[in-house]
Amino acid sequence: MSAVPEAGSVVLAATPIGNVEDASPRLLRLLADADLVAAEDTRRLHALAARAGVAVTGRVVSYHEHNERDRADDLLDVVADGGTVVVVTDAGMPAVSDPGFRLVARAVERGLPVTAAPGPSAVLTALALSGLATDRFTFDGFVPRKAGDRARWLSALTAEPRTMVFFEAPHRIVETLAAMAEAFGPDRPAAVCRELTKVYEEVLRGTVGELADTVADRSATGDALRGEICVVVGGAPAAAAPSVADLVGEVLTRVADGERLKTVVADVATTAGVAKRDLYAAALAARQA
Template identity: 80%
Template structure:
């Protein structure tokens, strides 16, 4: 269909001449917003991660997609970006949707937005359901500060290194994971973050079989492993929410001096030990050395 040129009359679509990131339901079709329905009906182009799922969603929510539907997924998003943005540049409306949730959050969308910014084109969003925020809200863990980490690496070694790097993260962390890897991932989290770290495993959010398991990572790892062994497993889309690292009380100079003297008594050199302990504790090497020397 021919897109209107900038400055010409449009059909009244407020997003004309825009790239629109539109959130789709993460499970329950009733969460589709009136704006999403209108956009699907009126947009010039709808770029979908999976065109079949888009048409299935449209049928469930009672909308006839009015414009051209094109596929837009991980392996073609860079190549297709300018094709979509040429429509926007001509005054048309391009809506980007993924299979569930907000585009660009662990889904296609980021590259076309970045390219739109480079070209000086308007980008807006039709906000809606988010698995990240839903899982965070239902976890029972602190929500004032959090970080989204996406999917952890698949290979065990890379996964362990990635999680170890997050062990001291003070904010609540949200992860995505696949059903066939969830048992290994939660076990690895218990190892990296500690078995007592509070967490929640949420699956099938907003769907009929929604379930949120809460507890220390060690207990969750045992629960998930037992269900996997029984053949039940955890099915569906899964989010893991992990509490941030607890604040560590800084050791006093007196405590550090005691540690230094204990190691000296075991045969280490005072100067070497003072430097090592000072570096770890983040205190002055000279002050610690002098205090330990005076205490001997």
């Protein structure tokens, strides 16, 4: 099967999240051959290229959150003329909590091709190393900075059943973990992953409460977490299904208010997912007791 053509297209290219050896051969070829490289930080791009031993021959422009909307059409004009525009961020996959989304959306509007050179992802790496469920997960980006906004935002996620992945800055991690313990409860399983794929990579696992205490203690003793941090939190546990005995009181209350026993039993049993026959028998026995 032939490769997706790159000439005359936008290519979202993933860059290493720490270890330069994770740079793919395709990324290095794209950096060497692209007509234009749009980089979140041009200095970091050139540093990466130097470490990887590749010469960037095309034009290099900055493309970050403050100019991505205004610069999108300029980049896409290069694509429309048959050129290859490679988009890279400081680390990981463009458009995932990084510039790139608006460019892709505009390319779709203009009917211009977009492809990707996939690679390292802090989100997926943290998820894989967390030890938590990976079959269903959400990425929620950066936690709000202000305490009130953070508390309300986390409160809205308390019933989320999927594993959750967040980004956080080192100077806010103590407050964020404390807020998570308050919102999710101290016993929710979690992991704090920092400096992934780098020399000082570290993954702390435990409950949210334990991690909040550990990170706060380390901060107080001069061993504060540094670097780029991902927090992974287990989803809300499934609520235990009610037993037949738990439902009898509701049935009898509604019957006492004038509803027919069989009608109430059918309604309650269907809603709760229990057998109608068992609930009916239990309700009769309770009435006769």
